[in-house]
Amino acid sequence: MNTQTSASGRRDPRDLLLPELEQVVAQAGQPRFRVRQLAQWLYARRVEDFDSMSNLPVEFRRYLKNHFKLEHLEPLAVNRSLDGTVKLLLALGDRREIESVIIPTPQRVTLCISSQAGCAMGCAFCATARMGLERNLTTAEIIAEVIAASRHVDRGEHLTNYVFMGMGEPLANYPRLLRALTIMTAPWGLGISPRRITVSTVGLVPMIEKLMAETSVHLAVSLTATTNELRDRLAPINRRYPLEQLLETCRRLDLGRRRITFEYVMLAGVNDSAADAQRLARLLAPLRAKVNLIFFNPFPGAQFQPSSRAVVERFQSVLFRNNLTATIRESRGRDIAAACGQLRVEHHACAVGEE
């Protein structure tokens, strides 16, 4: 049995996989078909209150209430951008806070999901890094985050794509992430196609191999530098898993029909020269890869500036000439502080987009 507990000390049934839910139903002395009913309430109807599970017998509901708790993530702030981006600040049961961002485009509605409260990775271009790691989210909290965010999608729309690019390094919370991915993609769970889910990492090499072997989701790697010297500075994880090791691991992955997306945050005068673009093209030539060039979303106290559009387009054209697929990801929600970690900072003190 899984041992995750919610902040309240009682378990949330959304931490549990199907065999474990079956155990719960058996321990409660209920017939097997109650498992499907319970899963339907949790994931199809997304109810967060046992009393509302009207086709479950009263004694089973009482059993569930005595042994479990359904965490409801309370939105502390819901900021809507002029471009349609919605940024949510959600309170966990222990009052820690995470962010989720809904990014609508004409083709899709993407949810950017947090996997940790804060982050330990210390990337120099990231607002979340300043908070340090507070704690991992539980599986149930990740699922509750998806459910909470789905309630803030505009009427007539629904979430179509899911990216783990919010607060935290998802692969540093791997066991809980893997459970969450299982529940998100299971027919008895949220029933989302794994092809619509992308997990982004800053380069936790051993976990990349596990993720790609154990799931069918897409992989994104936040690269942002083409030399170890610069990457050591921008993404300190590089000191443990340098560029050569990261890229060699990516080259050896059994991707099937999947392709790796390399995220590259464009920082003015730091990593945006034509020579950087040439080096990036050389590094990625042996891979089935595409590149996402991302406008840096400045945050208070940031030591970088975003590259100009002309520079980003010139960078992209160098990649094109080297036969790489490269898209420019527009900065979304600038008017609502959409850089990851920024809303939380602003909430107290005062990027994502279409691929």
Ligand code: SF4
């Ligand atoms: S970019 Fe991602 S991995 Fe790096 S500090 Fe920010 S949240 Fe953590």
